Structure formats: structure tokens, C-alpha cells
Amino acid sequence: MKFHRLEICAFGPFAGTETVDFDALSADGLFLLRGQTGSGKTSVLDAITFALYGDVPGQRRSDGLKSQHAPAERKPYVELEFSCGQDRFHVRREPRHYRPAKRAGAADQAEGPAVFIKRFERGAWSPVPVHKIAEGDRELSGILGLDMDEFTKVIMLPQGAFAQLMHATNEDRRKILEQLFDIATYEQLEHYLWERKRDSESQLNELAARVHVHAESLRTSAEALLGEQMPGSEDLPEEELADAVLEQAGRCRQTLEAAATQAQQVAQTAAQELEVLTLRHRQLTRWAEHTARLQAHQKAQPEAQRAEKQIASHHAASALQESLKRAEQHEQAVRHRRAEQHRAEEAAELALRAQSDISAQTYDQAFDELVDLRARLTDPQTGQVEQRHAERVSSAQQSQQALVRARERATEFEALVGAKQQARDEIVAQLLSAEQVDQRYDAAQAALAAAQTRAERVAERDSTAQQVAVLDEDVSAAQKHQTSCEQRLREISQRYLQSVAHRLAQELSPGEPCLVCGSTDHPQPLDAGTSSVTEEELEAASEALQEARSALEAARAAQRSAADSLQASRAALGECADLTLTEAERLCTEATNRAETAQQQRTEQRRLHNEAERTREELAQLRQQHTEASHAEAAGAAESARLNQEVRDLEQRLATLRGDHDSVADRLAALDALQGRLTAARQARQETEQSQQLADERRAEVNEDLTVSAFPHAQAVAAALLPEDELPRLTEVLESFMATAASLDYEAEYDHDVKAGMRRAAAEEQSPSQEDLQEAERAAAQAQDSYEQAHRRLTDFTAEARGVERTAAALQQSLTDRNQQAADTLRRAELAEAVRGVGGDNSRRMRLTTFVLAARLERVAEAATQHLSAMTDGRYQLLLDADRGGRGLRGLDLKVHDEYAEQQRPAESLSGGETFMAALALALGLAEMVQSESGGIGLDSLFIDEGFGSLDEQTLDSVMAALHTLQGEGRRIGVVSHVTEMHQQIPVQLKVSKTHRGSTLELVGAS
Secondary structure, three states: OEEEEEEEEEEOOEEEEEEEEHHHHOOOOEEEEEEOOOOOHHHHHHHHHHHHHOOOOOOOOHHHOEOOOOOOOOOOEEEEEEEEOOEEEEEEEEOOEEEOOOOOOOOOEEEOOEEEEEEEEOOEEEEEOOOOHHHHHHHHHHHHOOOHHHHHHHOEEOOOHHHHHHHOOHHHHHHHHHHHOOOHHHHHHHHHHHHHHHHHHHHHHHHHHHHHHHHHHHHHHHHHHHHHHOOOHHHOOHHHHHHHHHHHHHHHHHHHHHHHHHHHHHHHHHHHHHHHHHHHHHHHHHHHHHHHHHHHHHHOHHHHHHHHHHHHHHHHHHHHHHHHHHHHHHHHHHHHHHHHHHHHHHHHHHHHHHOOOOOOOOHHHHHHHHHHHHHHHOOHHHHHHHHHHHHHHHHHHHHHHHHHHHHHHHHHHHHHHHHHHHHHHHHHHHOOOHHHHHHHHHHHHHHHHHHHHHHHHHHHHHHHHHHHHHHHHHHHHHHHHHHHHHHHHHHHHHHHHHHHHHHHHHHOOOOOOOOOOOOOOOOOOOOOOOOOOOHHHHHHHHHHHHHHHHHHHHHHHHHHHHHHHHHHHHHHHHHHOOOOHHHHHHHHHHHHHHHHHHHHHHHHHHHHHHHHHHHHHHHHHHHHHHHHHHHHHHHHHHHHHHHHHHHHHHHHHHHHHHOOOOOHHHHHHHHHHHHHHHHHHHHHHHHHHHHHHHHHHHHHHHHHHHHHOOOOOHHHHHHHOOOOOHHHHHHHHHHHHHHHHHHHHHHHHHOHHHHHHHHHHHOOOOOOOHHHHHHHHHHHHHHHHHHHHHHHHHHHHHHHHHHHHHHHHHHHHHHHHHHHHHHHHHHHHHHHHHHOOOOOOOOOOOOHHHHHHHHHHHHHHHHHHHHHHHHOOOOEEEEEEOOOOOOOOOOOEEEEEEOOOOEEEEHHHOOHHHHHHHHHHHHHHHHHHHHHHOOOOOOOEEEEEOOHHHOOHHHHHHHHHHHHHHHHOOOEEEEEOOOHHHHHHOOOEEEEEEEOOEEEEEEEOOO
8 A cells, every 4th residue: 555645625733735745755765744742743644544444543533623723614625645556546535514604694504524536547537436425435445455443553553552562461462453363263163162062061961861751761661561570670770771671571572472373373273173064064055055946946937938928929019019000100190281281271372362462363373473573572673762762751851950950050150259249349448558567567576676685685784783793702702712821821831931940950969060050059959849841731832822813813804804794785775774674574575565466467468468369269260150050051951952852752653662551561571471371381282292102101011011920910919919017027037037047057067065065965964053053153252262362462562562662762862862962062062162271172271262363463573573673683582472361361472582681571671762662563563464464455655653752862773774674675654753863864754834823734855
């Protein structure tokens, strides 16, 4: 990071605009920033920090940075041009401040902070888009790579700040290192391991409780399952309990399994004996049943044969009976068709006699004549005549209605023209001259403007008068304050001279000459009770007087300016100089009312003029519409007459076409009805002939079927038909006989029981008695009950044993989990305690974060030793003291190795000058370490504020030599100091001069 140019305006003690060219100032690499106490040396460094971070180090507030010496209207700002790596940037910041209100007497307006950033690209500055302060801070943080705390530790070293790390306690040193080096990961690791230890211990306690619960549950389950076979289970350890219970349960299960197997064998033997007796009884019984069914079937055979013959005769008669029924139905249809034909012919005859348009007497002739007449009536031209007649009648009616409306419209327009002409005459009578109206309006507006200006000047005069009164009080207060500061400066000056004399008297010894007068006689020795005054207090009192004088001068200038403004206000009012604000406001109100009246009159005249013009246009339009309505009336009368004549001609042609009917459509409807009657008569005659032909064919077919059948005539067919309920009965008898025959044949061929029974009967085997079967069943049932009881005991035991086994498995798993968790807990506890510095494996009793910080501090000490060795001619080295410090903070203390004495001693044993050199070396080493930890950020600049006054001449030379070494490495180093020797050794200087009007900057010694 390298600074090029700084510009300050109205910032801190700098009232005007001051510019610092760091490129010229740092050409030699080393420059001095000097000036009187309170002149603003530190404020130059604060300006750099404020430009980059929007804040300043120490207790000063960033919203009180505006210079008290600057005019109120001057805006404070700081501009800094710097580079990071190959990129160059320009940043401008404005602190929060107050500016005077534009309106007299109003409170000052607050101006918020602002930031503006630019980047130098392609030979020109381009703005970086920043809309909020937070956005600018984030943008600069990304550019710089250091936060403000790191910046003030490694680049901008405020007064005494670079010695903090040297003089801090272990706890404070830890806090400083934590701010500079990121150890959040190690802190998270400590917290994570300790939380894992606590979680692991909690889990171990839970698992131990779970083992106890499972052990108690297993003891209870084992006593319920094994009873007296498991004595003393409460004395067994939890680790041996599960195996003992499972072993005893296995022996009990083996005993029950043997008993169940023996009972099963007995039950199987009894069941086999019962099965043998039951099989012999079933087979012999089945053979006896089959023999009885065969004998009954042979007896039913004659009845089945008779039923088969009757059913066959019935089916043959049924087929002929259907043919006879169809023939009779056709003959009935013929009779029905003949009756319909007769009715259709009578209806056609009546319709033909009622129609006068047809002269023919026969159906065919009448039909042909009807077709010709209907063709003439349905001709398209005939329909067009009727349609044209209807259209012309409608058009004539519409024309007559339009004629009536046209006459009414013409009369209406005539009345509207008269009324509109009268209205226009009335409006014209109210119009005034446009020039006259405008003159009245302009005069009223001019009077209003003059009244408003006069009222504003009166209000400004009164406000200025009040301000003059306030400023008079300010001048009086400033005069009193200046008098007080002058009195205080005289008192402090007197006391300062006394303190200087006292210091000289302190150095006097009897017989030694005085440095002032050379006398060896000292009549006024040092008074121990006299208080001393420092040079800083004298300078502060002088500065306070200068500020009081500046404040008085500013108050008097403001008073004179306000008095001039009041005189100008009175002169501007002229004759109205004594006019009160109330009277001026009243005159302004009256002028406003007159102006509003003139405005209303001009608006009304413009409205009347527009109304007159609009009425004229409407009158011309109404006259045009009246003329058009009169022409429409004449045209409508002619058109109505023409349409009436055409309607009369069409009515004559329609009379011929309608005949005796009301319309052509009615005549066509009558002809269509006659045509329908004739068509129905002809169709009925044809259908009758067809039905007679079909009936004759069916009768011939029936006679032929009777000839070839076993029935001589139709009566025989009817006699062969069975009653409705007799056919199902006979069918059932025949089907039952056939089914029984098939069943008997199947049993004889395929039923194993029947065939086996036949063999047993042939062997003269006897069927067992019912008593033998019952006795065998009782024996088998008893044996089965015994087996089921034994099996149930085994099943119940097995089910209960599974629960015991599950409980034992849970106990064993809990023991395994507890043992594993115990081992894990031990490992985690050892690791967590080690990183917390309390474990036995951590012999140094140092926390992990402290160890990391100690490693960083050790590297800082190594880097600092190189600078300290150069400053002390190789005498001192900075080392870590691993044995000092409290619990958890070991390894963060420092000690020095003295090559001259060849021993190590605490850093506190160094003298004041040696401590300053060690602190400066430590600050430089810390800067190098932070640069390394920050990814190699270029730290090309370094500012050191004060601290050189404690060095003797030789030590100062060594420190300067070390600074020159850094200068040779390309660093830009700025030193703030009052030491005169440094003024002589550093030729390039930035001089800060203070006056009662604010401080200024001057570049001295730069080429």
C-alpha cells in the first residue's frame, strides 16, 4: 500500500484546503512530520485513516471532525490518492457536519457522511458505483485487505499504540493478537471438541442407564419364564446374566421338545388305526348303496321308455302346429288389408268429389290432372309474385311512417332554430371588450406582486433585526470569553515562568555557579510546595486565547454583516420602512382578493365568448338540418305514392292464382291433401294383393307337410300335443333315468370306494360296528389332545423365550455400545482436555488457541529481533517466555536475551530507551507478520507517531539507522516527533504551523 496525495479541507485544525504530495515528500523514503503541540500533526495521520475507514483512532468522534476555524458554509472533506499493488485509487470522504440554513433564523441543517471512490483505468479515472456508506466501506475493505485495527497496528502507529504489544499483560497481549491473527477456526475446534466430550459423557450415562434397565428387565422375564429353574439371577453380574439365562432357557426348551415329539408319535399311531377302520366302513357302505341304486334303476326303465315316445310325438306335432298357425295368421292379414283398402278408397272418393279444381272421375286420371295443376302453382315465378306483394306492402307502410317522421322532424328543427337564435342574442348582449378585461387583470396582478414583495421585505427586515439582537449578545459573550482567556494566559504564563525558575533552582547546589547568572550564592532555594506548569499547558492556554479571539472576530463580522443586511432591507422598503408586518400582510390580502376578482371576471368573459361561438356554430348546423328535413319530406311523399300503385297491380295477379282459397299456399295445401288420399288408396290396393298371394303360398306349404307326416289331418296334430305341465314332468322323468344310468356306469368304472367295496364284499369282509369306530375316535382324540397340549406348552415357552432372547440381545448390545462409548468418551475427553490445556498429555498446560498465538508471537519476535539487533548493535534478542503466565496463558510472555551479560531476563527490565526500541522493533515485526498472514499485502508505507523523546543520542542514532535500513528496502516511513536531533537527521519534512485562524501545512527540504 502506497500513498501519493492527500487533500484536507475544513478538517480538524485545518480551516482551509491543505495538500500533501507524498510522492515528493517520500522521494527519499523517510520524512518527518513536525510542529508545535496541538498544531495538528496527528490530525494529518487521522485524515489518512478517516479517508480509508471513515473513522479515526482514539476517543475522538468521526461526526465532530469539521474544523472550528472554517467558515460555517465550507464543506469539510478528505481526499486520498493511493495504490495497492498495480491498481491506483482515489477516495473522498465527507464527515457528518452542519451547514447554515438558507432561511434566516432557521436551525442549521445536518449533512450526513459521504464517500466517493474512483479507479485509474486506461489512462483515466472512472467512478466505482457506491450508493451507501456501507457499500463504500465494503469496497475499500476488499481493496485494502486490512481492517482499521490492523491498519493502526502495522501502518499507522498512533501515539504509544505501537508499544501496546510490548507493555501488555498476557491477557491483553492475547486480545491484541486475536484481533490481528485469525484464530476463529482453532477456537471453534476447542469449542467443538469440548462439546463433543460433554455429549459423549452424556451418551455414556444414557447407555449405562440403558444397560441397567435391560438387565432388570431380563431378570424379571427370566424369573417369569424359568421360575425355580433359574435361582440366584439377582447375584449374577450384568455381563454374565444374558449367557446364563439363555443357557437355562435352552435346556428347558429341549425337555419340552422331547415331550411334544413323543406325544406326536402316539397321536399319529391312534390316527392311523382310526383311518383303517373308517376306510373299510366307507368302502363297504358305498358298495351297498351302489347295489341298491342299480336295482331301483332297472325297475324304472319301462316308464322312461313311454315318456321318451310321448315326448318325440309332441315335438313332431309342435313343428306342424307352428306351420298351421302361420298360415292362419296370413289369412287374417289378408282380411285386415281388404278392410283398410275399402276405407282408403272411400276417403279418396269423398276428397275427389269435394275438390272443384279436378274434373276427372277415375283415380288415375284425377291423379295426373292433380300433378299438372300443382306444378303450375309451385312454379318459382308464382311464389315470387306473392313474395313481391308482401315486400311492397311492407315497404309502402314503412315509407308512410318515414314520411310522418320527416314531417315531424322538419317542424322540430324549425322550432329549434328560433330558440337557438334567441339564446345567442342574449349571450352577445353580455360580452365586453377583450382589451378592457385584460387591462383590469394586468393591473390587479401588478398590484398583487408589489404587495407580496413588500410583505417579504418587511418579514426579512424583522428577521434581520432579530438576528442583529442575537449577534449583539454573541459579541458580548465572546468579549467576556476573550477577557477570561487573556486573564488565564497571564496567570499560566506567570506560573510557567515560576516553574522554569523552580526547575533551575532544583538543579542548583551550594557552591556551584548558576547557569543563568553564574553566581554561586543561591538566596531563593526550591520551594517544594510550588506547583509546576508544563509547556503543553502554556501552549493550550495560548491556543484557547487564539480561539477566543477568532470567535470574537467571527462574531463581530457576523454582527456587521447582519447590520448591513438590516440597513439594506430598510433602504429597499423606502417610504414603507416603518410599515409593520401585520399591515403588509393585510395589504397583500386585499391585493390578492382584487386579483382573484379580476381573474374570475376574465375567466367569465372567456367562457361567454366561447359560448357565443359555440351557439353560432350550433345555429348554422340546425338550419342545415332543417333544410335537409324538408327535402326528405318531399322525397318520402313521392316514394309512398309509387309503392301504393305497385301493391295494387300485384293484388290483381294474386287473385287469379289463389282461386277459391285465401292464398296460393292454402290452394296448394288442399291439392296436397287430395294427392295424399289418392296415393293412400292406390297403396292399400297393392298391399292387399301382395298379402293374398303370400297367404296362398303358406296354405300350400302346410298341406304338403301333412301329407308326408304321421298325422292324417290337423285334428290329429292337436291331439298329439301334450298339456303344458305334462311335458316338463315327462322330460324330468326321462332325464333323471338317463342321469342315474350314467352315474351308475361312472361309479362302476371309476369310483375306487365302490370297486374296493365290491372286492371286500367278494372276500366276505365285515364292516366295523359303530361302537368300534367311536372307541377308535376317542382314542385318537385323546392322543391328539395330549400332543396339542405338549405342543402348546412348547409354543408358549418358545414365544416367551423369544422375548427373553430379545431382552438378552438388547442387554448384550447395550453392553457393547456402553463399552464402545466408554472408550470413545475417554479418547474425546483426553483430546478436549489437551486442547483446553487441562489434560495430563498437555505438559505445558497451554490451550490450542494460545499455542497458535504463541507460534505467531514467536515468529513476530524472530522478525522483531532482526530490527532490535540492528538498533542495539546485536546486544538484544526478543524471545518467548514459555514458563511465565497464568493457567491457559503460558507462552504469551516476552523476555530478552542480553548478549553482553549472556543471560535472559524479563522484558520489563529494559530501560526506557531500550523499551522504546524493543517496542518499535516488535511493531515492525508485527507489521511484517500481518503482511504475511494477509496474503502478502504490500505494506510500503509506515507512520510512527512520537515516542523518540526517551532515547539518548547514541540510541537515537541506532534507531535512525534501523529506519534508514527500512528506507533502503523501499518502505516509505513518516515519523512524528518533537526531538530536535531528528529534525537535523531527517531533511525532508512536513511542517505544521498553527495560527488563530487554523493550521497550515508546508513541505520543507523536498526536491
